[in-house]
Amino acid sequence: MSSNLIRRAEAGTTESAWVRYTLIGITLVFLFLFLVLPLAAVFAEALRKGFDAYWEALKEPDAWSAIRLTLITALIAVPLNLVFGIAAAWCIAKYEFRGKSVLTTLVDLPFSVSPVVAGLVYVLMFGAQGWFGPWLQEHDIKIIFAVPGIVLATVFVTFPFIARELIPLMQAQGNDEEQAAIVLGATGWQTFWYVTLPNIKWGLIYGVILCNARAMGEFGAVSVVSGHIRGQTNTMPLHVEILYNEYQSVAAFAVASLLALLALVTLVIKSVAEWRHEREMKAIGDLSPENTKAAPVGATVKAA
Amino acid sequence: MLSRSAAAAPAKRRAPARVLPGFNITLGYTLMYLCLIVLIPLSALVFKTFTLTWDQFWAAVTGPRVMASYRLTFGASLIAALVNVVFGLLVAWVLVRYQFFGKKVVDALVDLPFALPTAVAGIALTALLAGNGWVGQYLEPLGIQLAFNPNGIVIALIFIGLPFVVRTVQPVLEDAEKELEEAATCLGASRWQTFSKVIFPSIAPALLTGFAMAFARGMGEYGSVIFIAGNMPMVSEITPLIIIGKLEQYDYAGATAVATVMLVISFILLLIINGLQAWQRRHTGASA
Numbered sequence: 001m002s003s004n005l006i007r008r009a010e011a012g013t014t015e016s017a018w019v020r021y022t023l024i025g026i027t028l029v030f031l032f033l034f035l036v037l038p039l040a041a042v043f044a045e046a047l048r049k050g051f052d053a054y055w056e057a058l059k060e061p062d063a064w065s066a067i068r069l070t071l072i073t074a075l076i077a078v079p080l081n082l083v084f085g086i087a088a089a090w091c092i093a094k095y096e097f098r099g100k101s102v103l104t105t106l107v108d109l110p111f112s113v114s115p116v117v118a119g120l121v122y123v124l125m126f127g128a129q130g131w132f133g134p135w136l137q138e139h140d141i142k143i144i145f146a147v148p149g150i151v152l153a154t155v156f157v158t159f160p161f162i163a164r165e166l167i168p169l170m171q172a173q174g175n176d177e178e179q180a181a182i183v184l185g186a187t188g189w190q191t192f193w194y195v196t197l198p199n200i201k202w203g204l205i206y207g208v209i210l211c212n213a214r215a216m217g218e219f220g221a222v223s224v225v226s227g228h229i230r231g232q233t234n235t236m237p238l239h240v241e242i243l244y245n246e247y248q249s250v251a252a253f254a255v256a257s258l259l260a261l262l263a264l265v266t267l268v269i270k271s272v273a274e275w276r277h278e279r280e281m282k283a284i285g286d287l288s289p290e291n292t293k294a295a296p297v298g299a300t301v302k303a304a
Numbered sequence: 305m306l307s308r309s310a311a312a313a314p315a316k317r318r319a320p321a322r323v324l325p326g327f328n329i330t331l332g333y334t335l336m337y338l339c340l341i342v343l344i345p346l347s348a349l350v351f352k353t354f355t356l357t358w359d360q361f362w363a364a365v366t367g368p369r370v371m372a373s374y375r376l377t378f379g380a381s382l383i384a385a386l387v388n389v390v391f392g393l394l395v396a397w398v399l400v401r402y403q404f405f406g407k408k409v410v411d412a413l414v415d416l417p418f419a420l421p422t423a424v425a426g427i428a429l430t431a432l433l434a435g436n437g438w439v440g441q442y443l444e445p446l447g448i449q450l451a452f453n454p455n456g457i458v459i460a461l462i463f464i465g466l467p468f469v470v471r472t473v474q475p476v477l478e479d480a481e482k483e484l485e486e487a488a489t490c491l492g493a494s495r496w497q498t499f500s501k502v503i504f505p506s507i508a509p510a511l512l513t514g515f516a517m518a519f520a521r522g523m524g525e526y527g528s529v530i531f532i533a534g535n536m537p538m539v540s541e542i543t544p545l546i547i548i549g550k551l552e553q554y555d556y557a558g559a560t561a562v563a564t565v566m567l568v569i570s571f572i573l574l575l576i577i578n579g580l581q582a583w584q585r586r587h588t589g590a591s592a
Contacts, residue, residue, distance in 0.1 A: 034466065103338075117566055179323045259424045
């Protein structure tokens with residue numbers, strides 16, 4: 001009787017085989033159609049006329065300058081948001097203060113603002129008709145339709161990525177280790193560098209890599225502020241658009257394939273970071289007081 | 305920090321002493337950066353809107369082309385988010401509950417729409433679905449057109465929104481207690497009853513949060529949509545494109561007015577999402 005109940009209970013937490021296989025099948029077909037096929041299409045279209053045409057399209061000077069501008073933009077935007085992300089995560093995760101939930105909501109705000117609106121607000125600030133427009137013109141500083149505007153719009157769009165990644169992680173880890181370090185005489189910097197940073201390492205890497213992917217791929221916001229000057233203010237996604245609209249399909253997909261590669265690299269690094277983080281969490285779990293007694297010494301050393 | 309709170313000790317009720325240093329500087333920097341990058345620029349939009357008279361504003365945001373774009377953007381985002389609820393739940397379920405070959409790769413691939421630039425997604429989907437594309441060439445003889453009309457917009461938004469539902473539901477499913485399901489079965493529930501009466505209520509808040517996030521993302525999406533939409537006025541022109549169009553005609557006031565409407569909508573959606581997340585936390589907290 002009781003063994004019968006247990007068997008029923010076990011059967012009750014999963015489905016019959018044919019339901020399982022049907023659900024897995026539908027999922028795989030859906031993901032194949034919506035994720036794999038578009039990705040494959042990018043590379044297939046890029047290589048449709050062979051490697052030489054692909055290579056020619058990438059060697060073009062305009063493509064080069066777009067690649068360069070994209071790299072520069074990411075190189076400025078990502079570190080800015082990295083510093084902000086760490087500062088925001090530190091004060092939100094480690095302290096209690098009034099207005100904290102409002103601050104957290106405001107940090108999330110750029111996620112829900114349409115990229116086009118994000119670009120527009122900078123035009124309203126720095127454009128010829130904008131708040132600072134006349135002053136900027138007097139001093140011959142160009143922000144809109146120039147590189148600074150592109151960087152600003154990118155910073156806005158990628159603003160929350162690193163903070164969002166770090167806040168829950170640091171909240172889950174609590175303050176105990178940092179407090180112990182301070183009590184033992186470490187300075188604030190030492191505490192952050194030797195205690196906090198190793199704990200948030202993988203989350204930080206994931207946040208940075210996602211922020212970078214978004215910074216390099218941003219289209220809507222950058223398109224509003226860039227002015228589309230070929231060879232000067234064209235980022236890679238904008239260059240893809242121009243080529244595509246000129247019916248230079250192979251060239252458009254060639255540049256797009258670089259961005260798709262970037263996305264794939266991002267996913268690989270992300271997965272590795274996740275697996276490493278899980279493994280470290282498990283190792284820490286094994287070290288908790290209830291388990292240390294039972295675990296053989298070797299296991300503890302390996303985990304450490 | 306320590307010395308300051310010690311000095312303030314005689315004051316009425318002192319806040320608990322903060323052992324960790326760096327509160328003032330990190331909060332200060334966070335607020336300054338937030339103001340410079342986000343709040344001041346967004347307030348520029350609001351101030352610019354206030355330079356319009358009410359009639360100008362109303363005319364700009366309720367023109368027939370603009371109204372058609374609201375309907376399209378709202379409708380397409382809604383359909384795409386609903387499709388994502390169904391398939392997102394399915395994907396999350398399969399990834400959490402079943403074992404199959406290549407599961408880790410599939411799990412990693414779900415984030416592709418987060419990592420792939422929207423413009424790339426846009427031209428890739430267009431290349432697939434256009435009349436001469438891999439998929440389009442088989443559908444066109446059947447009279448099904450998925451590119452250069454509102455169908456294409458829905459498909460692009462499904463692609464963009466997919467990870468939101470999967471990634472909000474997945475952790476909740478992972479944490480769900482199997483004991484509850486075992487109990488339900490022991491008490492005589494069928495598998496479907498267990499799912500609909502035990503599992504589904506526990507993941508419903510997460511599902512709704514994912515839906516709202518996918519919907520919010522769809523409302524603002526631009527890059528992936530414009531390539532596949534065809535962008536015909538009144539038929540397949542999304543609201544962000546209206547803003548771009550007005551900007552290109554140097555109609556800054558009109559662009560600002562429409563952008564303000566979009567900003568208000570995204571504010572409301574953000575508040576709804578925050579509320580849903582709080583509900584979800586209470587929900588999981590209560591059941592644990």
